[in-house]
Amino acid sequence: MGSAAVARLSGLFATYKPPGLNWLHLRDTIELQLLKGLNAGKPSVPEQRVRFLLGPVEGNEEELALTATSVPTLTNHRLVCGPAFTSLKIGVGHRLDAQASGVLVLGVGHGRRLLTDMYNAHLTKDYTVRGLLGKATDDFCEDGRLVEKTAYDHVTREKLDRILAVIQGSHQKALVMYSNLDLQSQEAYEMATRGAIRPMNKSPMLITGIRCLHFAPPEFLLEVQCMHETQQQLRKLVHEIGLELKTTAVCSQVQRTRDGFFTLDDALLRAHWDLHSILDTIQATAPRVAAELDKNLRPRLSTPQLPSPDRSWDSEALSSTLGLGSCAGH
Structure with a gap:
């Protein structure tokens, strides 16, 4: 059982990291559970x-x-x-800090190389970020040291939506800049229509979509689609939104709901961090992982196309396709 399982234990799988748990502790816990499963088989009959x-x-x-x-x-x-299996090499994808929760992708065996492919594909990630109006702390978190209290009665859903629209528009313009695309090229227009514009290298945090899911002062809930972020930057974003609204705000929750092509539906809860569940998940998601990585790592356009003679591919057309300056949303 152990040797056969090791041969199949190669690929990517997603777990759900609860808040308050360090990602390294999660990785070590899963390694321990996998080793227990590999060593739990009946010992062979001695010669x-x-x-x-x-x-x-x-x-x-x-x-x-x-x-x-x-x-x-x-x-x-x-x-x-002693036991036949004593260690496993398990890689961790885009990490979550201790306070954040949500989808955390891990790779074992060949999956560690696939984690590198995911990184090189510059895939977006989705978060739900909960904010609390009316106070500011030293670390932008609700349980941080209180710095200031402010009134928020003047804040409305419409004002918040306008601020989010401005944030999305400015970040989408930065996304085009970091993608090193010629705004007047057919390539840029084709990628914009497919939503495939991504930075070619490391960049600051880029927000591709942001909207308000729930607004009940002092609480509000945002859905943020972004790349190259840290959870602390998302908390700071809540703080900056509060300042733009002429008040203050702190972040009370950061949850990652999607990492590339892994969603909450794919994430294994703590009760399922065992050998059989992880093996089943790796086998079930392997075809989708291969297809998604092939699609996202494929060259931008297979064959360059020239603009049609009856249409001008200018920066205004590209901006319209990207939705720059429009209302926030996906």
């Missing part, structure tokens, strides 16, 4: 060897003789040489 043992002759206890006896060989027994 038998012939040994000549000295003992009394039957019927005459005073006379000794050598008797051929079959005895088990214990050199490979688990209690002698």
